[in-house]
Amino acid sequence: MRRGKGLFNLRSSLMSKYLLIVLSAIVLIPFAFPLVAVILSLSSGPIANPGPSNPYQSASRLEKMWHQEAARLKGASPEDVNAALKRIRSQYGKARMFWVDGGGTLRLALPDNPHLPAKWDASYTVAYMKNAVNGNVFTTIAFIGGSVKSGFMAFQVPRSEMGSSGTGIGARYGTILVSGILLILGLFLFVSLLFFYRIRKRLVRLEGAMTAPSESGIPQPVAVTRTDEIGRLERSFNDMIRQLERSREREAEEEALRRDLVAKLSHDLRTPLTAIRGHAFSLRQEPLSDKAKESLGLIDRKIDSLGRLIDNLFSFTLLSSGKYPYHPQRIDIVRMVRTHLAGWYPAFEQAGFEIDLDLPESSVYWEIDPQWLERVLDNYLQNVLRHAKSGRYVGMIVSDRGGGSIAIADRGPGMTGESDEKGAGIGLSIAALMLKDMKLRSDVRSGPEGTVVFILPE
Amino acid sequence: MAKRILYIEDDADIGGWVKEDLESRGYEVIWLKSGDGAAEWAADADLVVLDVMLPGLDGFTVGQRLKKEAPGVPILMLSARTAVDDKLQGLRFADDYLTKPFHPDELAARLDVLQRRYGVPEEREIECGHLIVKPELHTVIDSRTGEEIPMTPKQLQILLYFLRNRGLVLTKEQIYEAVWGEPYLEGDKTVNVHIRYLREKIELDPGNPQIIETIRGIGYRVRK
Numbered sequence: 001m002r003r004g005k006g007l008f009n010l011r012s013s014l015m016s017k018y019l020l021i022v023l024s025a026i027v028l029i030p031f032a033f034p035l036v037a038v039i040l041s042l043s044s045g046p047i048a049n050p051g052p053s054n055p056y057q058s059a060s061r062l063e064k065m066w067h068q069e070a071a072r073l074k075g076a077s078p079e080d081v082n083a084a085l086k087r088i089r090s091q092y093g094k095a096r097m098f099w100v101d102g103g104g105t106l107r108l109a110l111p112d113n114p115h116l117p118a119k120w121d122a123s124y125t126v127a128y129m130k131n132a133v134n135g136n137v138f139t140t141i142a143f144i145g146g147s148v149k150s151g152f153m154a155f156q157v158p159r160s161e162m163g164s165s166g167t168g169i170g171a172r173y174g175t176i177l178v179s180g181i182l183l184i185l186g187l188f189l190f191v192s193l194l195f196f197y198r199i200r201k202r203l204v205r206l207e208g209a210m211t212a213p214s215e216s217g218i219p220q221p222v223a224v225t226r227t228d229e230i231g232r233l234e235r236s237f238n239d240m241i242r243q244l245e246r247s248r249e250r251e252a253e254e255e256a257l258r259r260d261l262v263a264k265l266s267h268d269l270r271t272p273l274t275a276i277r278g279h280a281f282s283l284r285q286e287p288l289s290d291k292a293k294e295s296l297g298l299i300d301r302k303i304d305s306l307g308r309l310i311d312n313l314f315s316f317t318l319l320s321s322g323k324y325p326y327h328p329q330r331i332d333i334v335r336m337v338r339t340h341l342a343g344w345y346p347a348f349e350q351a352g353f354e355i356d357l358d359l360p361e362s363s364v365y366w367e368i369d370p371q372w373l374e375r376v377l378d379n380y381l382q383n384v385l386r387h388a389k390s391g392r393y394v395g396m397i398v399s400d401r402g403g404g405s406i407a408i409a410d411r412g413p414g415m416t417g418e419s420d421e422k423g424a425g426i427g428l429s430i431a432a433l434m435l436k437d438m439k440l441r442s443d444v445r446s447g448p449e450g451t452v453v454f455i456l457p458e
Numbered sequence: 459m460a461k462r463i464l465y466i467e468d469d470a471d472i473g474g475w476v477k478e479d480l481e482s483r484g485y486e487v488i489w490l491k492s493g494d495g496a497a498e499w500a501a502d503a504d505l506v507v508l509d510v511m512l513p514g515l516d517g518f519t520v521g522q523r524l525k526k527e528a529p530g531v532p533i534l535m536l537s538a539r540t541a542v543d544d545k546l547q548g549l550r551f552a553d554d555y556l557t558k559p560f561h562p563d564e565l566a567a568r569l570d571v572l573q574r575r576y577g578v579p580e581e582r583e584i585e586c587g588h589l590i591v592k593p594e595l596h597t598v599i600d601s602r603t604g605e606e607i608p609m610t611p612k613q614l615q616i617l618l619y620f621l622r623n624r625g626l627v628l629t630k631e632q633i634y635e636a637v638w639g640e641p642y643l644e645g646d647k648t649v650n651v652h653i654r655y656l657r658e659k660i661e662l663d664p665g666n667p668q669i670i671e672t673i674r675g676i677g678y679r680v681r682k
Binding site for chain 2: 275276307339
């Protein structure tokens with residue numbers, strides 16, 4: 001809907017803006033010439049008056065001059081007429097002139113022209129005049145003294161002489177034309193460039209906003225200043241960000257809800273489990289058969305393993321949503337492993353395990369959360385205690401080579417082998433997740449002879 | 459005089475059982491089914507055992523209030539530590555944590571440790587092999603002769619540290635830091651030397667020690 005409306009919203013369209021620029025350029029072209037003329041005249045004087053440089057330039061002026069001269073010769077003698085023609089000739093050197101008296105006799109031709117007949121009758125005169133008008137020689141004829149009886153005098157100038165100044169003006173107009181077009185073209189290019197430069201600037205700004213995410217990882221909205229295509233793009237971009245933020249919030253809410261659910265569930269499962277343990281414990285105080293005592297022991301063990309399972313489930317939920325508290329510090333793993341195994345010692349001792357510890361002389365430091373690493377070690381040691389009982393051996397080896405490593409070894413049936421207790425999966429998943437977050441990895445070598453788990457930097 | 463435990467638990471089944479069990483271990487137990495009024499009882503208690511998910515006020519709120527009212531009374535939370543970390547972020551008022559379904563023996567053991575840590579008066583006499591240790595009098599007596607065994611203060615402190623953590627394997631770092639109160643420095647042989655002299659005084663055969671046991675590669679232990 002909005003797009004359709006936008007297409008026809010001419011006022012706020014970049015396309016119509018650019019069309020406006022093109023149109024103004026076209027409209028401005030005719031105005032450019034007077035403008036250029038004014039500019040040129042300002043720089044090189046008036047062009048409307050070319051000055052006295054060319055006396056042949058204006059035909060009407062020549063004609064006027066000729067008729068005035070002829071009128072002035074009213075009643076003059078042929079000698080006077082000759083003298084007048086010679087005087088005029090001295091002014092207009094490029095012109096040819098002659099005169100014929102009332103009797104039709106050619107009296108004087110300047111310069112002398114043998115092609116002119118000596119006698120002029122009326123019909124010849126008309127024919128000559130007709131030729132002269134269409135010819136490439138400008139010809140004007142005036143009756144002497146304004147009367148046919150006194151004869152006539154003719155004045156001839158090649159039209160090329162008259163045009164000599166005309167071509168100068170033509171060249172001048174050519175310059176105006178070219179510079180006018182160039183001016184408009186230049187102006188048009190400049191305005192276009194400005195137009196696209198501003199579009200580009202806005203696009204670059206938008207691109208910057210898109211690629212510079214805030215702390216939350218979602219870009220900041222941009223300020224929308226216009227309603228054109230880019231403005232609409234910016235608005236859509238802002239809408240998109242808002243949607244993204246909303247969905248991020250929803251996701252976080254769901255995550256929190258799920259975490260809460262698992263937390264409540266794990267508590268609600270623990271409570272009856274604790275009650276069961278209580279009753280089993282009370283039963284133990286009663287006189288019981290051996291078989292019943294054995295069953296109670298089994299119940300006790302199952303309660304333990306179920307409790308661990310619930311704990312792991314809860315931890316896994318926290319870990320996978322990144323909510324398991326992580327406080328890394330510089331830890332001497334040699335010391336940590338020793339202390340940790342000391343805590344496990346009684347449990348292994350009670351199960352009849354041989355306990356072996358091999359530590360380097362000097363400290364090995366890792367940048368980790370000690371509680372996390374303890375949890376990982378707990379998971380592996382728990383596994384050894386539960387699944388590798390048959391081997392009756394646990395060994396922990398810390399090496400200071402290659403950034404340090406911890407190895408946990410047993411002589412159980414191997415990780416693929418059958419064991420009497422199941423449910424180690426989630427514990428190992430937790431260990432794997434924790435190691436990954438601490439930039440550590442585990443390397444497991446398992447066979448029928450036993451299993452060695454190496455923990456080492458990635 | 460019996461030690462008094464303030465026990466806050468909403469579940470009747472578990473509450474009744476734990477109360478009975480703790481009483482059979484010689485404690486006096488005040489059992490409340492909710493956190494209301496817990497603060498009034500806390501001042502008279504030696505220890506508090508607190509369930510986290512109580513109806514109404516939750517266990518965290520109750521715990522914080524108790525700690526404010528009676529800062530000297532240790533609190534044991536029945537919860538996973540991770541849940542506490544997640545929720546409180548630094549408001550760790552509890553002194554120890556125990557996850558349900560706990561074993562009654564473990565609860566009793568943790569309460570023992572808490573009492574000792576909080577300076578609840580120690581037993582006046584501790585028997586260990588042929589030794590009778592009287593912590594208040596700073597004396598160690600050979601029960602066969604009735605004579606006092608002379609000891610340096612550090613030797614006595616080490617022996618008492620072992621007796622307070624009986625059954626646990628202690629590393630030389632733990633012993634050093636508990637007794638000397640300073641961070642252990644790598645390669646320090648002080649603890650080994652002191653234990654050698656201590657053994658010469660208390661062991662019947664220092665070459666084959668029976669009281670302070672060596673756990674190879676890990677540390678030492680005094681058995682229960």
